Amino acid sequence: MTEPTFTTLVSRWYEQNARDLPWRTPGIGAWPILVSEVMLQQTPVVRVLPAWHAWLTRWPDPAALAADTPAEAIRMWGRLGYPRRAVRLRECAVAIVERHGGRVPDQLDQLLALPGIGTYTARAVAAFAYGQRHPVVDTNVRRVVSRAVAGAPDAGPATTPADLVACAELLPVEPAAAALASAAFMELGAIVCTARSPRCPACPVESVCAWRASGQPAPTGPTRKTQRYAGTDRQVRGLLLGVLRDATGPVPHQRLDQVWHDDVQRARALAALVKDGMVEPVGEEHFRLIGDGPATQPIPG
DNA sequence: CAAACGTGGCG
DNA sequence: TCGCCAAGTTT
Known part of the structure; x- marks a missing residue:
């Protein structure tokens, strides 16, 4: 009450x-x-x-x-x-x-x-x-x-x-x-x-x-360390996804290669996007947003 | 449970 | 300029 x-x-x-x-x-x-x-x-x-x-x-x-x-x-x-x-x-x-x-x-x-x-x-x-x-x-x-x-x-x-x-x-x-x-x-x-x-x-x-x-005391103790973004896998994922998002359909890997200089990190970020269900490979040379087009690649000929 | 996970604007 | 912050969830 x-x-x-x-x-x-x-x-x-x-x-x-x-x-x-x-x-x-x-x-x-x-x-x-x-x-x-x-x-x-x-x-x-x-x-x-x-x-x-x-x-x-x-x-x-x-x-x-x-x-x-x-x-x-x-x-x-x-x-x-x-x-x-x-x-x-x-x-x-x-x-x-x-x-x-x-x-x-x-x-x-x-x-x-x-x-x-x-x-x-x-x-x-x-x-x-x-x-x-x-x-x-x-x-x-x-x-x-x-x-x-x-x-x-x-x-x-x-x-x-x-x-x-x-x-x-x-x-x-x-x-x-x-x-x-x-x-x-x-x-x-x-x-x-x-x-x-x-x-x-x-x-x-x-x-x-x-x-x-109580006089609005300031916070004490260790301030939680803020996470870096520049140079992280997160940034690389964002760059890769940006390219795929703005494209329609499969993107040749050469185009993805241009978004980040470090081959190892770029490959890791791309693999993570695939693992997370956001990106999928198309054939040997291309990637696309998941489900972005026919489920299977058309068989040539 | 600490760490990963995007992006952009503000003080 | 650059660190902090914005209605969290998942692993």
Whole structure:
């Protein structure tokens, strides 16, 4: 009967300040929400917006995506990054068709069993698309709760079961209100309680924020070392995939050879793309996005 | 569980 | 300029 003040304040703030994002349209459906959640994994909203519109226009339901090729999914992914998400999202659509008759399932365990759907995304779909009362915990929520409730400058590197419990305790009893609260925590973390320059004067819970109350101490301990990109296999994979994505059909390996000087590393990156189900060899001399054309090479003569 | 996995913009 | 960061998942 008594919702936590903190949750109420953030929820009210959200109702007045939420961004008008298309996947928040009432009644939008579980599929558009699922697609948005996968695209938003590690990817800024502004970059997702155009890709999301394009995907939903072309593939308005799981069956449509399932019937198309992985190659087209990868192409439509554009430069969102982590292109395996595109392949997995298509595999997810296939699984939804095969296991659930083309309807995005509403049970947490069924969602979790789908390719590319983890703890966060499964709960996000269950809560935002189906209005269920589950804690939805992403990096924003963990930061908000760490600061405001625990008084710590930042959250741990990954979501723990304890995080889920802590967030569950903040949720209103009523499912719809709980889903709104989760969206509100995320939104607060995204536009006010940001990682680097929190806008505390604009925060609805500044007066009850434990971190603020303790003088906003800076994070202590070892800063997590950021991963290099330049010169890594990751960069080489990106370069190779860029060529294949912009081509139609098989690309001669000589063309791929031009994207990176180191033969060993380039071969390793290409092999990894094949192993990951994004690229396939065609004959002895060519490669293409997986499924990009006839399944088998036409036999000459 | 640490590491791999893309990409681009901002302070 | 360059490190940090963006609605994580998989192995």
